[in-house]
Amino acid sequence: MSDPHQIVDLRSDTVTRPTPGMRKAMAEAVVGDDVLGDDPTVIRLQERIAEIAGKPAACFVPSGTMANQTAIKAHTEPGDEVIAHFDSHIINYETGAPAALSGVMIRTASGDRGLFDADQVEALVRPDSVHFPHSCLLVVENTQNRGGGAVWPIEQVKRVTAKGRQHKLKLHLDGARVWNACAKTGLKPADYAKHFDTMSCCFSKGLGSPAGSAVCGDPAAIARVFRFRKMFGGAMRQAGILAAAALYALDNHRDRLVEDHENATRLAEGLGDIPGVNIPMAVDTNMVFIDVDRKHGTGAEVCAKLKAQSVWALPTAPQRIRMVTHLDVSRPMIDRAVEVIGRTLGARVAV
Numbered sequence: 001m002s003d004p005h006q007i008v009d010l011r012s013d014t015v016t017r018p019t020p021g022m023r024k025a026m027a028e029a030v031v032g033d034d035v036l037g038d039d040p041t042v043i044r045l046q047e048r049i050a051e052i053a054g055k056p057a058a059c060f061v062p063s064g065t066m067a068n069q070t071a072i073k074a075h076t077e078p079g080d081e082v083i084a085h086f087d088s089h090i091i092n093y094e095t096g097a098p099a100a101l102s103g104v105m106i107r108t109a110s111g112d113r114g115l116f117d118a119d120q121v122e123a124l125v126r127p128d129s130v131h132f133p134h135s136c137l138l139v140v141e142n143t144q145n146r147g148g149g150a151v152w153p154i155e156q157v158k159r160v161t162a163k164g165r166q167h168k169l170k171l172h173l174d175g176a177r178v179w180n181a182c183a184k185t186g187l188k189p190a191d192y193a194k195h196f197d198t199m200s201c202c203f204s205k206g207l208g209s210p211a212g213s214a215v216c217g218d219p220a221a222i223a224r225v226f227r228f229r230k231m232f233g234g235a236m237r238q239a240g241i242l243a244a245a246a247l248y249a250l251d252n253h254r255d256r257l258v259e260d261h262e263n264a265t266r267l268a269e270g271l272g273d274i275p276g277v278n279i280p281m282a283v284d285t286n287m288v289f290i291d292v293d294r295k296h297g298t299g300a301e302v303c304a305k306l307k308a309q310s311v312w313a314l315p316t317a318p319q320r321i322r323m324v325t326h327l328d329v330s331r332p333m334i335d336r337a338v339e340v341i342g343r344t345l346g347a348r349v350a351v
Contacts, residue, residue, distance in 0.1 A: 008333045011314040013326035016208040022248045029244035041240030053216035054190030059225045064176045066234045067200035067213040069097045074224035075170040078103030080136035087114040087146035114147030118163035125167045138164040141174040149287030151181045161195040176202040180285040183257035207249035260286040263325040270338030288323045311340045
């Protein structure tokens with residue numbers, strides 16, 4: 001059993017700290033001025049991630065939100081309409097940026113766990129009329145955060161994107177956690193990315209870098225992403241320090257994501273035995289959502305009780321709590337979390 005005073009931080013896979021090997025790579029990074037386009041480590045990362053995505057070009061940006069928003073801006077004009085699931089990250093966690101930064105509307109699809117299919121795309125595309133906004137862009141999120149880390153089946157991706165192309169939509173993949181989708185399915189990022197005009201991916205979630213994401217696509221789209229990165233204040237100077245962390249993560253942290261998935265499954269199995277706890281969604285990857293009975297208090301109140309015992313989780317709705325496994329959470333820490341949550345909710349749990 002792990003140290004009872006050690007924090008088990010399950011709030012997100014963004015809370016990871018750089019490993020010693022990553023810190024060494026950062027300290028030894030050769031840097032330049034990326035705004036002037038001459039940071040060699042950033043250049044190397046952009047070339048590497050473009051190759052991984054099977055795209056001609058890529059742009060390194062500070063965050064996943066900026067990756068998505070520069071891509072949206074690159075593909076649209078003010079007054080256009082974007083089609084995305086109502087649980088999408090771009091709608092729920094990016095502070096209204098599509099409206100504020102790109103002046104676009106979003107028309108929402110629905111479907112279990114954040115997924116939708118071609119028939120909805122067909123229904124949501126606007127007729128070509130002076131009265132309506134122009135349907136311009138389709139966004140898919142894989143894995144789907146609010147869907148419990150759900151993975152899009154590749155055949156469904158093909159159907160949805162084919163329908164989008166039929167209607168001449170641009171296609172963007174929010175692949176912040178595409179690494180988890182690949183670890184789950186055995187597919188490569190390029191297997192998903194080839195169906196889209198652009199793909200964003202994050203280095204600071206499952207891969208454990210301290211910051212950074214990328215947008216991959218064709219040269220014309222990425223040239224616009226670079227322009228909007230500058231406009232949105234995301235151009236950095238000696239960014240090679242962060243790019244070195246991302247390169248290290250690409251080389252060393254992708255294969256181990258299956259461990260996070262195994263730990264998430266173990267966590268869900270342990271929590272499923274606790275009275276008053278419901279697991280509303282299957283565990284595909286590294287996320288576990290639970291709904292707690294009102295007799296235990298709200299999700300926020302339960303999280304406060306857990307935090308007092310060094311188990312940290314994130315309330316996402318009045319009775320819902322999210323827990324995310326990552327490289328800073330070991331199997332013994334998962335077992336301790338199950339024990340603490342069970343005890344807090346009045347159950348004895350064998351681990």
